[in-house]
Amino acid sequence: MIKNQIDIITMGCSKNLVDSELLMKQFEANGYTCRHDAKRPQGEIAVINTCGFIETAKEESINTILEFVNRKNEGQLNRLYVMGCLSQRYKDELEKEIPEVDKFYGKFNFKQLLTDLGKADVPSCDGRRHLTTPHHYAYIKIAEGCDRHCAYCAIPLITGRHRSRPMEEILQEVEELVSQGVKEFQIIEQELTYYGKDLDGRLHISELISRMAKITGVKWIRLHYAYPNQFPLDLLDVIRDNDNVCKYLDIALQHISDNVLSRMRRHVTKEETIALIERMRRQVPGIHIRTTLLVGFPGETEEDFQELMDFVRWARFERMGAFAYSHEEGTYSALHYEDDVPEEVKQRRLDELMALQQTISEEIEAEKVGKTLKVIIDRKEGDYYVGRTEFCSPEVDPEVLISAEEGKLRVGNFYNLEITGSDEFDLYGSVKR
Structure with a gap:
């Protein structure tokens, strides 16, 4: 358990992600270190930003809360807070059913968490975020x-x-x-x-x-x-x-x-x-x-x-x-x-x-094969660079794979690629020199 570290876990849509990023900026301005969606949470405090849109999303949020309740019960976590859509809608019921959570916040009052931790809203950070997405x-x-x-x-x-x-x-x-x-x-x-x-x-x-x-x-x-x-x-x-x-x-x-x-x-x-x-x-x-x-x-x-x-x-x-x-x-x-x-x-x-x-x-x-498309590089993954065309949104749409053997590409840069192949989920491309 790392002192003054806060793990932020975001469930659901990108609109929730923006709220998490706003909160992280405020935490950091108050001297905390924040980690987002860490594979191995180690902070003394955890904040779960929940989704309550459909039944499966609600179940996933509840299961995540219970997972962190177990961590708290085992002494791996000092304090656990919950915010977002699920607690906005079911705050009273959640407080009764999961009393191990230190406090539940809704979708719009999460800044109150700063006060409850003995900290203050930093006006210079209002509207500013700690981006959790790739820098580009x-x-x-x-x-x-x-x-x-x-x-x-x-x-x-x-x-x-x-x-x-x-x-x-x-x-x-x-x-x-x-x-x-x-x-x-x-x-x-x-x-x-x-x-x-x-x-x-x-x-x-x-x-x-x-x-x-x-x-x-x-x-x-x-x-x-x-x-x-x-x-x-x-x-x-x-x-x-x-x-x-x-x-x-x-x-x-x-x-x-x-x-x-x-x-x-x-x-x-x-x-x-x-x-x-x-x-x-x-x-x-x-x-x-x-x-x-x-x-x-x-x-x-x-x-x-x-x-x-x-x-x-x-x-x-x-x-x-x-x-x-x-x-x-x-x-x-x-x-x-x-x-x-x-x-x-x-x-x-x-x-x-x-x-x-x-x-x-x-x-x-498949109709894109043979065409030249502008692609932004999101990351390097194994033997491939992974990018997207203008027709692809992050996380939800097909990606373009470029063999790393072609040479070094810069994440966040645009390249013109000739599309050389396609399969069920992705395109394959080669940089036009």
Whole structure:
């Protein structure tokens, strides 16, 4: 056990990661050493930043808390604190069930932990972070909360209403990170296209990204978590017209059947969704679309599912994730619908959908062989350097492998690569000399 060392463990999404990085900066300003997601935690204090989005995420967070409770009981840890989405939603229950945790914090009051440790908030560190990502990229959270209230989603129950950060504050953060060597920015929030609506009633995401693209040193900007209803079409012009805005958009569609979309309270139709995808591909040639789909929602018939399969065959998404539905306590669907799709049917539909997407992904990646693509190098791993194209977000998308025998490459630098091969998950490339 190392005195004055704090282990930070982050569960769930990149939005939680940003919160952990903010807290780490404050800890370090108060004289602590911080380690993030260490394989062998050795600090005297541990802070677990939990996820409470879906059942599997909640279970993972609980199991991690219990693992550290055991460490504390065995004398390997002095104090254990828990923050984040799970404790925001279930604080009272967790305090009763796991009293070994010294204190639970929610998603927004975690700075109180500094006071409870006898320390103080350091104003000069407000808004600044200890980056846990490779030095060349960072996540930028531009808002909290969500006003959409989809039937299946617990996020509004956890985070509350949508609250945009001031634009100037965001741009200042980007400028500071550029000065530290960051080149690539992943723009995140629960519902990116809604940015600014709460400030003056207008959508400002296009203005924000356009201004961000003009900052010297910003090489890549990638957009995550858009919403199809009332999508700001001028954002497509921003993506198309700025070389440093990646031709990539993460937009969760969830389903295509009007029956299911209506029951999900998505406020969008099949016809509108198809028209939007056609517009995206027409307005931004070469765009890579990432989406998320949900199978087994209450009332989803076999006909609805086959309609979804046909849609995926037509859309040929470059990137896709999918989940099986689970009732989330307090959501509209949990309160109003019976969870009437059997678990084995949900799993079968999920397997069929992902098998279809795997075939589509393999075909799309194979089409890149012989092309020259710009790649940023993330790391060296064994006999390969590992990088990404503009069409690939960290952690979730395919990577490009370059044999180390080609010579030394610098992590964080860009190279033009000829794509020489592809397989189920990755591309292979050779540096063009």
